[in-house]
Amino acid sequence: MDFKTNLKNGLKNGLSVSLKLIKTIVPFYIVIDLLRHTQFANIIGNYLSPFMKPFGLTGKMAIAIISGYLVNLYAAIAALAPLNPTWQQVTIVGLMTGISHNLIIEGAILHKTGTNAFFTIAFRVTVSIMAGLALAEYFRLVYG
Amino acid sequence: MVELLQHAAIGSLKLSLKLIFIIVPLMVAYEFLQNSKTFKKILRTLHFVLKPLGFSEHASVSMLTGIFLGITYGSGILLAQSEKDMLTKMDITLTAVYLSMCHAVIEDTLVFMAIGGNGFYILGTRLVIATIVTFMFYRYLKGKLDKT
Numbered sequence: 001m002d003f004k005t006n007l008k009n010g011l012k013n014g015l016s017v018s019l020k021l022i023k024t025i026v027p028f029y030i031v032i033d034l035l036r037h038t039q040f041a042n043i044i045g046n047y048l049s050p051f052m053k054p055f056g057l058t059g060k061m062a063i064a065i066i067s068g069y070l071v072n073l074y075a076a077i078a079a080l081a082p083l084n085p086t087w088q089q090v091t092i093v094g095l096m097t098g099i100s101h102n103l104i105i106e107g108a109i110l111h112k113t114g115t116n117a118f119f120t121i122a123f124r125v126t127v128s129i130m131a132g133l134a135l136a137e138y139f140r141l142v143y144g
Numbered sequence: 145m146v147e148l149l150q151h152a153a154i155g156s157l158k159l160s161l162k163l164i165f166i167i168v169p170l171m172v173a174y175e176f177l178q179n180s181k182t183f184k185k186i187l188r189t190l191h192f193v194l195k196p197l198g199f200s201e202h203a204s205v206s207m208l209t210g211i212f213l214g215i216t217y218g219s220g221i222l223l224a225q226s227e228k229d230m231l232t233k234m235d236i237t238l239t240a241v242y243l244s245m246c247h248a249v250i251e252d253t254l255v256f257m258a259i260g261g262n263g264f265y266i267l268g269t270r271l272v273i274a275t276i277v278t279f280m281f282y283r284y285l286k287g288k289l290d291k292t
Contacts, residue, residue: 006172006176007172009170009175010168010171010172010176011168014168014169014171014172017167017171018160018164020167021160021163021164021167022164025156025163026153026156029152029159033148033151033152033156034149035149037148071229073252073256076284077163077255077256085259087261087262090261091261091262091265091266093256093268094253094256094261095266095270098256098273099273101268104256120244124244126271127245131273134269135265135269
């Protein structure tokens with residue numbers, strides 16, 4: 001493998017990932033940024049805020065977590081970025097969606113290979129929630 | 145309304161560009177690393193860490209690829225290796241457990257750092273939790289898998 005091949009393969013992989021990312025981010029970001037100004041988002045936010053409080057997140061940020069769980073990390077980022085999160089909130093969402101994301105597609109693939117998809121999904125979501133709670137608690141202790 | 149839409153469109157494009165500037169160099173760097181001599185040294189170091197968790201030596205390649213680049217690439221290598229009968233049943237189970245929680249960590253961490261997250265906590269917590277859970281699985285499966 002020479003320099004040129006490495007560079008070419010690297011660029012090719014990078015650009016194909018980038019394309020995938022734009023396709024997710026642009027629509028998600030626009031929808032969330034527009035929703036942010038509506039009454040609808042406030043209603044959802046108020047309704048979910050008690051559930052999000054233990055994670056140190058606002059109610060609206062539940063949308064980022066759910067987007068990450070169901071779609072992928074770029075959807076989570078696109079949903080989170082317009083909400084002006086603090087660095088602790090970005091970190092917690094990053095950790096939780098990092099552990100558990102893209103559950104529909106990855107679950108379907110796992111199901112095909114014969115693994116129990118329900119188990120792996122439940123497992124990842126559980127680990128993700130426990131990790132999020134633990135890190136949020138840590139941030140509360142250390143940073144107040 | 146037009147203003148709001150414009151604001152959203154510009155914001156989304158800015159975010160996309162930011163992430164592309166992170167991902168493309170990362171992929172190029174990984175391509176170079178994968179084809180370099182340092183790669184073997186990293187594999188050997190990784191084995192020291194993975195051995196107490198129940199992994200055999202051959203699991204290192206798919207673990208390294210999976211952790212850094214992602215589960216799609218990692219599982220490709222994993223499948224190729226398991227067809228060659230190089231991996232134990234324990235290797236395959238533990239790799240699946242570990243990688244289900246912890247894959248493509250560099251990319252995941254960097255993209256959240258791009259919008260202000262703390263990379264140390266995202267990466268550190270993920271690695272620690274995946275290691276603990278994998279170890280629990282190893283302890284639980286130790287007696288059971290050996291018998292079959």
